[in-house]
Amino acid sequence: xxxxxxxxxxxxxxxxxxxxxxxxxxxxxxxxxxxxxxxxxxxxxxxxxxxxxxxxxxxxxxxxxxxxxxxxxxxxxxxxxxxxxxxxxxxxxxxxxxxxxxxxxxxxxxxxxxxxxxxxxxxxxxxxxxxxxxxxxxxxxxxxxxxxxxxxxxxxxxxxxxxxxxxxxxxxxxxxxxxxxxxxxxxxxxxxxxxxxxxxxxxxxxxxxxxxxxxxxxxxxxxxxxxxxxxxxxxxxxxxxxxxxxxxxxxxxxxxxxxxxxxxxxxxxxxxxxxxxxxxxxxxxxxxxxxxxxxxxxxxxxxxxxxxxxxxxxxxxxxxxxxxxxxxxxxxxxxxxxxxxxxxxxxxxxxxxxxxxxxxxxxxxxxxxxxxxxxxxxxxxxxxxxxxxxxxxxxxxxxxxxxxxxxxxxxxxxxxxxxxxxxxxxxxxxxxxxxxxxxxxxxxxxxxxxxxxxxxxxxxxxxxxxxxxxxxxxxxxxxxxxxxxxxxxxxxxxxxxxxxxxxxxxxxxxxxxxxxxxxxxxxxxxxxxxxxxxxxxxxxxxxxxxxxxxxxxxxxxxxxxxxxxxxxxxxxxxxxxxxxxxxxxxxxxxxxxxxxxxxxxxxxxxxxxxxxxxxxxxxxxxxxxxxxxxxxxxxxxxxxxxxxxxxxxxxxxxxxxxxxxxxxxxxxx
Numbered sequence: 001x002x003x004x005x006x007x008x009x010x011x012x013x014x015x016x017x018x019x020x021x022x023x024x025x026x027x028x029x030x031x032x033x034x035x036x037x038x039x040x041x042x043x044x045x046x047x048x049x050x051x052x053x054x055x056x057x058x059x060x061x062x063x064x065x066x067x068x069x070x071x072x073x074x075x076x077x078x079x080x081x082x083x084x085x086x087x088x089x090x091x092x093x094x095x096x097x098x099x100x101x102x103x104x105x106x107x108x109x110x111x112x113x114x115x116x117x118x119x120x121x122x123x124x125x126x127x128x129x130x131x132x133x134x135x136x137x138x139x140x141x142x143x144x145x146x147x148x149x150x151x152x153x154x155x156x157x158x159x160x161x162x163x164x165x166x167x168x169x170x171x172x173x174x175x176x177x178x179x180x181x182x183x184x185x186x187x188x189x190x191x192x193x194x195x196x197x198x199x200x201x202x203x204x205x206x207x208x209x210x211x212x213x214x215x216x217x218x219x220x221x222x223x224x225x226x227x228x229x230x231x232x233x234x235x236x237x238x239x240x241x242x243x244x245x246x247x248x249x250x251x252x253x254x255x256x257x258x259x260x261x262x263x264x265x266x267x268x269x270x271x272x273x274x275x276x277x278x279x280x281x282x283x284x285x286x287x288x289x290x291x292x293x294x295x296x297x298x299x300x301x302x303x304x305x306x307x308x309x310x311x312x313x314x315x316x317x318x319x320x321x322x323x324x325x326x327x328x329x330x331x332x333x334x335x336x337x338x339x340x341x342x343x344x345x346x347x348x349x350x351x352x353x354x355x356x357x358x359x360x361x362x363x364x365x366x367x368x369x370x371x372x373x374x375x376x377x378x379x380x381x382x383x384x385x386x387x388x389x390x391x392x393x394x395x396x397x398x399x400x401x402x403x404x405x406x407x408x409x410x411x412x413x414x415x416x417x418x419x420x421x422x423x424x425x426x427x428x429x430x431x432x433x434x435x436x437x438x439x440x441x442x443x444x445x446x447x448x449x450x451x452x453x454x455x456x457x458x459x460x461x462x463x464x465x466x467x468x469x470x471x472x473x474x475x476x477x478x479x480x481x482x483x484x485x486x487x488x489x490x491x492x493x494x495x496x497x498x499x500x501x502x503x504x505x506x507x508x509x510x511x512x513x514x515x516x517x518x519x520x521x522x523x524x525x526x527x528x529x530x531x532x533x534x535x536x537x538x539x540x541x542x543x544x545x546x547x548x549x550x551x552x553x554x555x556x557x558x559x560x561x562x563x564x565x566x567x568x569x570x571x572x573x574x575x576x577x578x579x580x581x582x583x584x585x586x587x588x589x590x591x592x593x594x595x596x597x598x599x600x601x602x603x604x605x606x607x608x609x610x611x612x613x614x615x616x617x618x619x620x621x622x623x624x625x626x627x628x629x630x631x632x633x634x635x636x637x638x639x640x641x642x643x644x645x646x647x648x649x650x651x652x653x654x655x656x657x658x659x660x661x662x663x664x665x666x667x668x669x
Contacts (some may be wrong), residue, residue: 044140049110050350052078052102060085063144065266069097070107073190077101080109080119080128082148082161084266088287092190093146093168093268094161097128099191111140115158117150123472130159146170167193169269170240171637175199177238181271186335194304194337195275199238201569204231204252207295209275209303211337213515214410215567216365218275218303219295229255242269246279246292258292267292274320275302300413303364307331307339311361312413325409326356327426339410344427353390354431355380355423363391375404383425395420433550513570514586518593520546521553528555542600549599551585556594566594637662 042060044050050057050069058069064085071081071092080096084281096119106122115134119127126663133137136152141150148161162173167181175181180198184190196208200217204226207219216222220229231252240250244266246258258267258279265333266282268289277295282288296302299320300312306322310330313321324330331338346353367391371382376394383389383405393404409424522528524543533540538556545551570587588595618636641662644654654662 037184042141044111046111046115047113047582049108050080052104052107059140059142059148061142061144065144066142066146068103068142068148070109071095072104073101076104078104078107079190082142082146084268084282086266086284086287087282087289091268091289092166094148094164095166095190096161098184100127102127111138111150115150115152117159119278122478125472125476132158134158139616145172148174171242171244171267173241175205175232175240181277183271183275184273186273189517193273195271195273197277199240199252202226203236203238204232204233205240205250205254207271207275207277211304214304214408216303216411218301218411219446221301222365242279245363246281248279248293256293260290260292263558274299275305298414298415300586303411304337306412307337308410309340309342310412312338313415325358325412325424327424327430344430346425346427351430353384353425354428355383356412356426356431358424360416360418360420360424361412361414361422362393362420363406363409363422364411366406366410368405368407371405373400373402375401379403379405380423383423389425391422391424393422394419505571513584514597516586516588516595518588518590518595521588521595521597525553526553545585545597549585552598552600554596556596570596 042062044059050059052070058067060067067085068082069080070078071083071090073079079092079098081092082094083090083092083366102119103122107120107127107644108257109117109119112118115132115138116538117130117132117140119129121127130150132150134152136154138150138158140148140150145162149157150159151157162170163179163180165173165175165179167183169175169181175197177199180196183193183195185193194209194211196210198206198208200206204220206217208217209215220226220231226233231254233252235251237251237252240254240572241247242248244263244265244267246254247260248257248269249255258281260281265426266284267279269277269279271277275296276299278291279293281292283290286351299305299314300556305320306312309325309328311323311325313323315321322336327343328340329343330336330340368386371379374382374394379392379394379401382403383392386405386407388407389405390409391406393406394401442455492618521543524545525541526543528541531539532542532552538554540552540554543551543553566589567587570584583599584596585599586597588597618639641654641659644652645659
């Protein structure tokens with residue numbers, strides 16, 4: 001049998017240990033396993049294990065392409081992984097415990113007697129398991145496809161790595177509605193990062209930036225409708241796959257072929273840490289990889305890549321460059337995702353602020369509102385009237401300038417092909433200095449990505465192994481008892497906790513909604529005490545936000561969807577909002593809680609009541625894009641019906657039959 005002595009190198013981060021009945025089988029296994037064994041396996045039989053202490057303890061596929069074993073990801077830290085044998089340096093295709101690496105001494109992957117595949121850290125601490133159970137004999141085999149499969153004696157598959165991808169797809173490995181690719185955190189840290197490739201609820205394959213404070217879909221381009229992007233929403237099978245030829249097909253009609261398509265090549269499709277999806281082909285002669293396709297050619301169109309208050313620019317010579325805006329400084333020189341912060345405070349005073357002009361600069365999304373056919377002075381005044389306005393953009397389209405006031409400056413990029421101009425709000429005393437700086441080179445080249453040390457580092461133990469095992473076991477039992485006491489205390493208290501300083505994030509670049517915490521909305525509604533409406537989807541409560549605004553807060557009944565899917569729906573709702581009607585202010589997606597925050601409709605009612613008899617008020621609320629193509633009398637009646645249905649007093653609202661009668665009367669007139 002061929003012995004492969006290569007051992008790979010990369011890096012990781014942290015999930016949550018699980019403890020179940022499999023621990024009992026693992027302890028029995030420890031008592032029966034010889035202290036030293038070393039072998040390369042093609043099949044791992046029930047009752048056997050792979051040890052991190054033995055460099056030759058790993059599985060190998062029959063075709064000699066893939067290995068599965070302990071993959072070195074840092075200083076004395078390992079993940080159980082599948083990797084390419086002929087790659088130099090070795091490249092992982094899948095990891096079991098990317099967020100919780102194990103110790104380089106005493107860690108094991110064991111196939112237990114109950115059919116469970118069980119990964120433990122030094123001292124038997126459970127890290128990961130396959131959550132399988134079988135009464136018949138089982139074995140673990142690494143197939144020629146790179147799929148790690150656990151199956152029973154009847155060859156029934158109990159678990160397979162293809163069902164839980166990390167950041168990479170292999171040929172014939174499907175991406176489905178139940179799976180997703182998640183990027184690594186950086187080039188040197190392979191714990192879960194901020195980017196996701198997944199099927200959205202509308203059946204479209206998308207790329208999502210899911211940062212610590214904001215989230216946004218950036219591929220396909222969010223400003224393009226689905227059909228214009230060459231996608232369809234009609235196929236709900238939600239599956240994507242590529243073959244050995246390098247041909248990729250998705251159920252939403254997206255497809256591509258690798259530049260070097262053909263048989264006989266090793267390929268992988270990876271969501272890289274920079275948010276781009278690339279197909280790689282292995283060069284057999286050198287063991288290195290070349291890019292044969294990528295999803296996004298304009299690197300600066302990827303969201304979140306340079307962080308807030310910064311710009312991304314790109315040139316073939318120097319590649320992608322991140323830079324702080326004039327008057328801002330970088331927060332973390334080793335991580336551009338944190339962006340930049342102001343060098344001096346900006347006061348909400350018209351006489352103390354001015355605007356710094358930046359040509360060919362765009363900050364996508366987070367518009368306070370859209371003002372068509374505007375001028376520089378009108379747009380500037382609009383921004384000065386709002387303390388939340390950080391900048392405004394003038395974009396020339398179809399012979400007129402359109403105004404976009406911004407409350408966040410994110411997704412910033414500079415491109416000579418972009419004909420818009422952005423004006424950044426700055427203290428007047430700093431504008432002349434910033435203008436002088438812009439005549440010089442203001443860009444700071446991104447530092448080369450360094451290997452980031454893992455937060456969990458291990459030192460090789462020198463104690464007696466038997467004593468050390470007993471100590472760890474005692475600590476584990478004690479830890480479980482303490483955890484049970486804490487959980488019991490938590491549930492007896494009610495489990496709400498006390499979040500004194502909730503982190504306030506912002507979401508969806510195309511709409512720009514505030515992210516509220518559940519505690520914040522619970523406080524705003526006085527523990528959901530004043531009900532003002534109820535429907536099939538949920539109950540609406542009246543609340544007062546921390547800034548004094550009175551809001552309608554809708555608490556949804558069902559909360560069984562993931563946050564990414566919920567946020568996509570929030571984005572869709574936002575695109576339907578008219579700025580003078582029911583405005584959506586934010587949302588809450590925390591645990592199982594899903595809430596939407598709207599304004600209480602008062603503006604239109606105030607316009608209607610303030611208009612004297614014979615005068616028309618409907619023109620003031622109609623979307624300018626309609627022009628004169630509407631019946632003012634019918635539209636006025638429809639708005640009155642809508643406002644009656646939104647009365648705060650439930651008894652004052654018309655019944656459904658009354659609504660139908662009013663609408664029919666409107667059609668007859």
